[in-house]
Amino acid sequence: MEDFLYEAVEIIQTIWDGILFGSTYALIGIGFTLIFGAMGKLNMAYAGAAIAGAYVGLAVSLFFDATIIFVFAVSAVISTLLGYIVYQTCFRFIPTHNHLAALMASVGGLFFIDELIVLATLGSPMNFPGLFEDAYFEIGPFGIRGDLLFVFLIGIVSTLLLLYVLFKTRLGMATRAVAQQDIAAQLCGINIHRTNSITFSIAGLLGGIAGAMTAAAVGVLSPVMTVPLTIKGLIVTVIGGLGSIPGAIIAGLFVGAFENFFLYIRGIDERDMYVVALLFIFLIFRPNGIFSKTINRD
Amino acid sequence: MDFYLNLINTIGIHTMLGLSAYLLLQTGQLSLAQAGFFAVGSYTAAILTVIFQWNIIPSVLVAMLVSGFLAFLVGFPALRVKGLMLVVATIAFSEFVRMFFYNLKWRVTRNGEEIGPDGTMGFAEIRYFSDNGWSNFEVTLFLWSFVILIMGVIWWSDQSRTGAVLRAVGEDELAASSVGINLTVVKVSAMTAGGFIAGISGGLYAHQVTSLDHHSFTVLLGTFAIAYPILGGLSNVFGTLVAVIFIQGLLVEGLRFLGDWRMILFGLLIVLAMNFKPLGLFDKQTMDLIKKAIRV
Numbered sequence: 019m020e021d022f023l024y025e026a027v028e029i030i031q032t033i034w035d036g037i038l039f040g041s042t043y044a045l046i047g048i049g050f051t052l053i054f055g056a057m058g059k060l061n062m063a064y065a066g067a068a069i070a071g072a073y074v075g076l077a078v079s080l081f082f083d084a085t086i087i088f089v090f091a092v093s094a095v096i097s098t099l100l101g102y103i104v105y106q107t108c109f110r111f112i113p114t115h116n117h118l119a120a121l122m123a124s125v126g127g128l129f130f131i132d133e134l135i136v137l138a139t140l141g142s143p144m145n146f147p148g149l150f151e152d153a154y155f156e157i158g159p160f161g162i163r164g165d166l167l168f169v170f171l172i173g174i175v176s177t178l179l180l181l182y183v184l185f186k187t188r189l190g191m192a193t194r195a196v197a198q199q200d201i202a203a204q205l206c207g208i209n210i211h212r213t214n215s216i217t218f219s220i221a222g223l224l225g226g227i228a229g230a231m232t233a234a235a236v237g238v239l240s241p242v243m244t245v246p247l248t249i250k251g252l253i254v255t256v257i258g259g260l261g262s263i264p265g266a267i268i269a270g271l272f273v274g275a276f277e278n279f280f281l282y283i284r285g286i287d288e289r290d291m292y293v294v295a296l297l298f299i300f301l302i303f304r305p306n307g308i309f310s311k312t313i314n315r316d
Numbered sequence: 317m318d319f320y321l322n323l324i325n326t327i328g329i330h331t332m333l334g335l336s337a338y339l340l341l342q343t344g345q346l347s348l349a350q351a352g353f354f355a356v357g358s359y360t361a362a363i364l365t366v367i368f369q370w371n372i373i374p375s376v377l378v379a380m381l382v383s384g385f386l387a388f389l390v391g392f393p394a395l396r397v398k399g400l401m402l403v404v405a406t407i408a409f410s411e412f413v414r415m416f417f418y419n420l421k422w423r424v425t426r427n428g429e430e431i432g433p434d435g436t437m438g439f440a441e442i443r444y445f446s447d448n449g450w451s452n453f454e455v456t457l458f459l460w461s462f463v464i465l466i467m468g469v470i471w472w473s474d475q476s477r478t479g480a481v482l483r484a485v486g487e488d489e490l491a492a493s494s495v496g497i498n499l500t501v502v503k504v505s506a507m508t509a510g511g512f513i514a515g516i517s518g519g520l521y522a523h524q525v526t527s528l529d530h531h532s533f534t535v536l537l538g539t540f541a542i543a544y545p546i547l548g549g550l551s552n553v554f555g556t557l558v559a560v561i562f563i564q565g566l567l568v569e570g571l572r573f574l575g576d577w578r579m580i581l582f583g584l585l586i587v588l589a590m591n592f593k594p595l596g597l598f599d600k601q602t603m604d605l606i607k608k609a610i611r612v
Contacts, residue, residue, distance in 0.1 A: 060400050111591050118346060119594035121403065122546050125539055126586025133579040245535055249411060252404040260401065287419055287436075294412040301405055302393050 027159045032282040033275045038166035039235055040274015041173030045228035046247060047254030047266035048180065049221040055197040055261040056217040059120050063104045063127035065248040067222055068229030070131050071097030072239055073139070075230055076146055086147055086234070090172070094226035100131070101222020105215045128244065135241045143240035146233035169231045176227050177267060183220065184263075193217050197261070246290070253297045259307025268308060321452045325524050327564050328456075328463040332517035333537075334544030334556040335466055336510040341545050342479070343506045344486035346403050349390060351538035352410035353383040353511045357518025358528055359417055359433065365444045365523065367424055367432055372444055372523060376462075379519035380512050387511020391504040410538050418530040438529035442522055459520050466513055467553050474552060482506060486550075514541075547589055549596025551603055558597065 046065055053061045075093035078084050084092075108123035153164025184190035195203040196213045204210055232247065233239040254273050258265025273293060280292040300307065333354055340347045361379035364370040370378075390409055421435040433439040445455050473479050484492040485502050493499050522528055544563070548555025563582070571578050593599060 054400070058400075060403060107587055107591070112594050116594050117400065118341070118546060119590045121346065121400075122543065123587050123590035125543075126583045126590065128583070129539075130580055130583030130587065133576060133583060137576045137580065249407055249535070253408060256401060256404050288415070291412060291415045291419075294408045294415070297405070297408045298393070298412075301401075305401070 029279070029282065031160055032278050034160065035163065035166060036275035036278025037271045038163070038170040038274070039278065040271040041170045042228050042232045042235065042270075043250050043254045043273050044267045044270025045173055045176060045224050045231070046251035047258055047270045048177065048263055049225045049228070050251050050255040051258065051261055051263060051266045052217055052221045052224075054255065056193060056214055057109065057114075059109065059117060060124070060252070061104060061109070061218070061221070062121060062124040062248060063108065063131060064101075064124075064221065064225055065229075065251050066128040066131040066244045067097050067100035067104060068225035069233075069239070069241070069244045069247065070100055070135055070229075071095075071222075071226035072146070072229035072233045073135055075226075076144060076233070076239055079147055089147065090227060090230045093230035094223050097226025097229060098219045098222040101218040101220075101225065102215055104222075105218035109214070109218075110211060128248070132241055132244050135244075139241065141241060143238045146230075146237060146239045166235060169235045172227060172231060176224055180220065180224065181263070189216065193220075250293070253293060256297060257300050257307055259309040262307065262309040265307055265309035318452055321456050322524075323565060323569055324456055325459050327560050328459045329517050329521045329524065330540065330544065330560045330564050331463055331557050332466055332513055332520075333541045334548075334560055335470055335553060336513035336517065337541045338545040338550065338553065338556050339470065339482065339506050339513070340510045341542065341550055342482040342486050343503055344489070345503060345506065346400075346542060347406045347507070347510065348403060348535060348538035348542065349387070349406035349409045350510065350514045350541035351533050351535065352406075352413035353387055353514035354518040354521070354537065354541075355410075355413050355417060355530075355533035356386055357383040357515030358522035359420070359439065359518075360515070361519030362439060362442045362522040362528060363422070363433070366439075366442055367422070367426075376516055376519035380515040383515025383518065384508050384512040387514075388504060388508040390511075391507035395500060395503055407535055407538070410533070410535060414530050414533045417528075417533070433528070436530075438527055439522075440527040442526045442528070444523050446526075455524065459524065462516055462520060466516070467557070470553050543586060546596055547586070549593075549598030549602070551596075551598050551600065555596055555598035 046068065049064055049068075050060065053059065053064070071093040074096040075089040075091075078092045079086075079089045104124065104127050108127050109120050112120045112123060153167075155162040155164070155167070184193065192203070192208050192213045193216065195206065195208055196210055196217075200210055203213075229247075232243070236243075250273065254266055254269045257273065258267070258269030273296070276296060277289055277293050281289045284292070333350060336353070337347060337350050357379040360382045361372075361375040364375035364378060365372055390406070393405070417433065419435060420433050423430050423432045423434060425431075429441075431441040450458075473482075481492075481497055481502055484495070484497060485499060489499060492502075540563070544559040545556045547563075548557070548559035567578055567582055567585070571581070574581070589597070
């Protein structure tokens with residue numbers, strides 16, 4: 019009985035930590051979903067830009083001894099800039115109906131960003147400053163890691179800000195209009211390229227925060243993080259339903275919990291296999307994700 | 317000399333890999349699973365020649381069938397998800413395969429030596445060619461006979477009704493189905509054929525490099541597989557060949573002195589190529605120019 023209780027507490031603790039960490043996946047998923055909603059295209063360079071932002075933030079903290087908040091801000095700004103650049107170089111001038119070319123171009127963008135990071139850091143992982151690492155709250159038998167809680171709170175704040183921008187401002191209205199029907203939006207006098215580049219920048223902003231959050235929660239930053247983060251982000255986007263923001267949030271937290279649970283019971287080598295298997299289960303039984311739209315755009 | 321033979325072999329293997337994605341791209345399916353099928357093919361063929369001591373030709377054929385069957389199975393659920401969802405599903409599939417081989421341990425003892433796939437350590441005892449006394453030149457001939465065969469078959473299918481059907485599905489699914497083309501059959505067939513070709517190239521790759529490692533089968537390889545036909549253009553098989561020669565021969569080997577800058581250049585090249593030639597190097601415009609030049 020003792021053992022069983024101990025085990026149960028451990029598992030709940032694991033899942034709880036996973037949910038907190040899952041907020042990073044949720045943010046990356048929101049970024050993918052925003053861009054997909056706006057243009058019906060995948061921006062594969064997105065997670066790469068997020069990690070690149072975190073790297074620049076880290077560089078700033080190394081050279082200027084900056085506080086962690088400043089590091090997060092720099093990451094977000096750089097990633098916003100990268101989002102804008104990726105739109106201008108990989109999407110702006112490619113014919114809208116040509117999905118292949120845009121996808122391929124953004125993959126090229128991912129390589130470019132990834133290899134720049136490798137070149138700048140010589141490919142070795144670097145330590146990232148965590149925050150509130152010593153803080154540890156205890157509620158009954160459970161504990162909450164301070165750094166994970168911080169990451170989670172930042173995730174919530176940025177999501178709320180995003181929802182405010184999307185649903186309460188004119189900018190958000192324009193973004194949603196382009197997402198719903200780009201030709202009609204254009205007829206109403208909305209400049210599609212301007213709106214799209216703003217959407218890419220907003221997604222980049224979230225990505226930069228998510229990149230810094232991931233790095234702060236893991237404690238290291240490494241160029242090999244970009245591809246797994248891209249894959250996890252895409253999985254979250256699909257599980258949540260392409261184009262659905264609440265779906266991305268729930269799916270992100272869920273994938274975080276799921277992944278941490280299998281990390282606990284099966285070990286690090288097999289963890290990602292189960293996450294992928296989860297995606298397949300969704301593709302077979304619920305191909306449109308948790309929050310499927312009534313009209314399937316693609 | 318060996319260096320050039322190796323380079324020619326690499327070009328041959330990557331051409332086959334590119335062609336396996338070429339067929340799928342013609343039907344408008346963007347699959348990043350080719351690296352997964354390639355990995356399955358290479359491990360299957362290597363296990364057959366090393367652990368079961370088969371001859372190489374039946375091993376490669378079985379590898380082809382296994383990969384093709386797997387592609388057939390992947391093809392069905394993939395049909396439920398179109399377009400960009402397919403990209404995600406196939407990335408996930410190829411990662412799943414890679415992690416499967418990352419965890420695969422199957423060691424047997426033969427002649428006092430332990431052989432077979434060894435999980436994270438990779439699979440290093442694939443010495444079929446050297447054990448049977450093949451010279452490097454013979455290996456290259458053997459490998460390229462497969463390349464030429466596959467290129468020939470796809471070239472022929474491009475000229476025939478098969479190619480027209482594949483293209484019709486790729487251009488406009490609704491229009492294609494309205495003239496009586498069965499979309500499911502066409503798409504799953506293309507997926508299966510792609511799996512066959514990727515399986516062959518994987519089986520040959522395993523024996524050419526003599527050791528396998530899960531690191532070789534990442535999403536990067538799948539991206540290369542689709543990059544060749546997209547950069548080369550989907551109008552004919554030579555576009556893919558030219559793209560492979562350009563990327564593997566010139567960019568990866570020829571510019572070796574540039575070190576890490578090569579990959580940056582590669583990324584930049586893709587971005588530029590897609591902006592200026594969204595339909596690939598050998599698009600209609602280029603083909604018309606070539607045809608004119610040949611006639612004059």
